Amino acid sequence: VTLVQEQRLCLPAAGCPGPLGGPVAACGMSRLLGGTLERVCKAVLLLCLLHFLVAVILYFDVYAQHLAFFSRFSARGPARALHPAASSSTNCSRPNATAPSSGLPEAPSARPGPTAPVLPPCPDSPPGLVGRLLIEFTSPMPLERVQRENPGVLLGGRYTPPDCTPAQTVAVIIPFRHREHHLRYWLHYLHPILRRQRLRYGIYVINQHGEDTFNRAKLLNVGFLEALKEDATYNCFIFSDVDLVPMDDRNLYRCGDQPRHFAIAMDKFGFRLPYAGYFGGVSGLNKSQFLRINGFPNEYWGWGGEDDDIFNRISLAGMKISRPDIRIGRYRMIKHDRDKHNEPNPQRFTKIQNTKLTMKRDGIGSVRYQVLEVSRQPLFTNITVDIGRPPSWPPRG
16 A cells, blocks of 8 residues: 555646655666666667667678579589580690680680790800810720710700800811811810810811812811801801810900911910911801802821911901910820821922912812711711812813
8 A cells, every 4th residue: 555655645736746756766767777678778768779780781791602602603603514615625734635626716825824934145254264274195095074064065066055145156167187186175175175265166078988088178168168158147167177176265256356376376386476377276267258268278298388378368358367465275186107098298398488379269069979978976066078089180170
């Protein structure tokens, strides 16, 4: 009854007036607590709604991403199923394979094929040169050993530097007959030297067939022509005797603005130039210089005289001889007896005096020979030729 009466006391009056204030204070406290609780509930409800909205947004965003991914994946599957040949051709790794055509124009490849790297020019002063070399001819020198020592040399004695582009392509030409022992030593020393000099080169051994009188200059003419037949890019020609080995790799086997004489200080001459007009042993001319003097003479049968004739040709053509420093142009000669059928030419002095009269008709334009065999060995190219026989009487002129 008392509780009902208190409720009645609270209900009629909105402001809960009362003389004593007991029931009125209780009513005010209840309303205050109720308002606070209501505000807390609204805040909690708003937080829940906010959380729900965030969850919905994230859900639809992730769903959209998954939907796009699976749609792309499912779109690729039927294309491969409809065109199996096209899909398999894209994975073909054989460079010469031909894929079946689907009747549609081929799309350009997104990845271009690999291109050869552009190598820098070879330096004028190669960095790997050694300088003065120790040259000896006492140790046995089998060709198999020389081949193992030069793995980068290709069949036929060809070599190209792997790290730079040389300015010249050099043909090294050796007149030859019955000098296999000397050739092994020459190859043993010269291949490493030429490789260190960063040369693009080929070695040509021009072997005179038969036992008739030897003709060095004519064999050199043959070597010039035969080397150009194999590679028309040769623009420098080094003519070297097989028994001469340089003692310094700074003596660069290159061609210059003037004909080059390399072997200027041989041990057999006391490491001195025997006379000012000497042009024997090892020399070099570029293609235009060689043609300008009509090559070398063909009529010097036997030993001696042809190198002096070549010197005269160079002088008559208005050119000069260039030489290395005498400390660099040193050579060792392999000691040997004079070759059979290579006796001194008794006519050499007369012929040297007539170079001006003979150089236009006797040279690269008049050389006659027959190639008998071309054999490309691992370290050199051997060309065996028949160059004929010497005349029984001296030619006129």
